[in-house]
Amino acid sequence: MYSFSNRMNEVSARAVREILKLTADPNVIAFSAGSPANEAFPIETIQEIMNEAMEKNGTKVLQYGITEGLDLLREAYLNHLAVPKGLSVSIDNIMTTTGATQGIHLACDVFLDPGDVVLVESPSFLSTLMLFKKYFVKCIPLEMDEDGIMIEDLEEKIRLHQPKMLYTIPTFQNPTGKTLPEERRKKIAELASENNVIVLEDDPYGDLRYRGEEISPIKKFDQSGHVILINSFSKIISPGLRVGAIVADEKILGKMTVSKQFADTHTTTLAQYVCAEFLNRNLLPEHLISIRQLYKERMETMLNWMEVYFPKGTNYTKPDGGLFIWAELPGECNTQELLKKAVADYQVAFVPGAPYYINPQDGRNFMRLNFSANTPEKIQEGMKRLSDLFSENHKF
Structure with a gap:
């Protein structure tokens, strides 16, 4: 039987792997990955630059x-x-x-x-x-x-x-x-x-x-x-x-x-x-203006619906940028356990807080939510599904 290095025994990609799995199901509204919006990619511009590179500098770029x-x-x-x-x-x-x-x-x-x-x-x-x-x-x-x-x-x-x-x-x-x-x-x-x-x-x-x-x-x-x-x-x-x-x-x-x-x-x-x-x-300045507007709308949408749907006593950050909102649920709950039910029963996903801490117990009540990868409509529906999850599976 082969044996792996001690170095590899120290690490596990389980948390990251699980996040990627959750985003693969198209029926799941995933607030789990840190992905940019597909709509944010400057596809035509990149294609034009690549075509020009191959025509003028093909041997150099290859x-x-x-x-x-x-x-x-x-x-x-x-x-x-x-x-x-x-x-x-x-x-x-x-x-x-x-x-x-x-x-x-x-x-x-x-x-x-x-x-x-x-x-x-x-x-x-x-x-x-x-x-x-x-x-x-x-x-x-x-x-x-x-x-x-x-x-x-x-x-x-x-x-x-x-x-x-x-x-x-x-x-x-x-x-x-x-x-x-x-x-x-x-x-x-x-x-x-x-x-x-x-x-x-x-x-x-x-x-x-x-x-x-x-x-x-x-x-x-x-x-x-x-x-x-x-x-x-x-x-x-x-x-x-x-x-x-x-x-x-x-x-x-x-x-x-x-x-x-x-x-x-x-x-x-x-x-x-x-x-x-x-x-x-x-091209970057104009592109940044465009994606900032896109993400700002999505961030504000998520924050607005969290105010409506999340349990009273929930604490969450209100960032000035980036891709994430960090929420702490009230009471004694385990977001890792809630995640299993969220995906299986409500088709919505987030990242539980435990993997972000040296001591995983410190993250039991926390969750990370990404707002960039979903439309405002999906964000609202996802917040509603989380509300149903909370109300039916935990007493706050």
């Missing part, structure tokens, strides 16, 4: 590329995304990745050893929590208030645990939708420098703001090179392209380049070309 990424895309990212966000960086600080997920993998590869301590928001993105298990590190949860990480708790945990890394999603956090204020971002950058802590700033949702003022990334306030910013084109253009970007110190990117060479040699050149042209043709 050939091997350099591991750091296509210069055309790195320059476009620098000019259209990094500099406008206040980052004082050059093309040498930018690397293309196969989705933002690979950026997180690369950071783990070059920094984490078994037994290292990583600080994480509580709750935090479940896939990254599982990834940390693969690296045999100890995750320490950080307390959050309505604005995200509490600095006092962060300072205390740094003092007690001497962490190697802090993982944070500071803008429209997954799963809560919370956004960290600028003053806390500045303080995190200062603490990272003072205590030699790597900050892994995961920012896939920052451009999906529907109200309020823009807030600069933590990376803007980084004076010592301790902050690694990870971006993605998945939520703003297409997840199927699998293109992301890292902004980091040159020495860090050098190590990541070596790690990426072992992983996939380079990110798909054609997909990189599509993203570069999308930026260089200045």
